[in-house]
Amino acid sequence: MRKLRHVAAAACAISTIVLSGNVLAQAATPSGATAPKKEVTGKELAFDRRKGNCLACHGMPTVPDAESTGLYGPPLIAMSARFPDKAKLRAQIWDATAINPSSAMIPFGKHGVLSEAEIDKVTDFVYGL
Numbered sequence: 001m002r003k004l005r006h007v008a009a010a011a012c013a014i015s016t017i018v019l020s021g022n023v024l025a026q027a028a029t030p031s032g033a034t035a036p037k038k039e040v041t042g043k044e045l046a047f048d049r050r051k052g053n054c055l056a057c058h059g060m061p062t063v064p065d066a067e068s069t070g071l072y073g074p075p076l077i078a079m080s081a082r083f084p085d086k087a088k089l090r091a092q093i094w095d096a097t098a099i100n101p102s103s104a105m106i107p108f109g110k111h112g113v114l115s116e117a118e119i120d121k122v123t124d125f126v127y128g129l
Helices: 002-027 042-047 088-092 116-127
Strands: none
Touching: 042 116, 088 116
């Protein structure tokens, strides 16, 4: 039992040293800055189940890694031809019920699901399909 206590105490001491070293290493970075976060792309937002989740309803036949696409909404193809005015596509993503009150599409901007910048990114991605 005594050996176990010594082993446990040694493990705690090593953990404390390792953690302290990590804190010191982080504090030693210039200006205390941490590595910059990778910027999220429109595609990542569109595929993210907590954000855009476009795949839940829309098919994306031109996107090879779009798995488990939905069949409820229209497929997202030839979007620049369907929406020559990119602002109208953005407005559709912001609040589809403004144009069609019976739309089943979530008003991503109006309900705060996506920020203005996120809607711009998703619009850019979808417009390129």
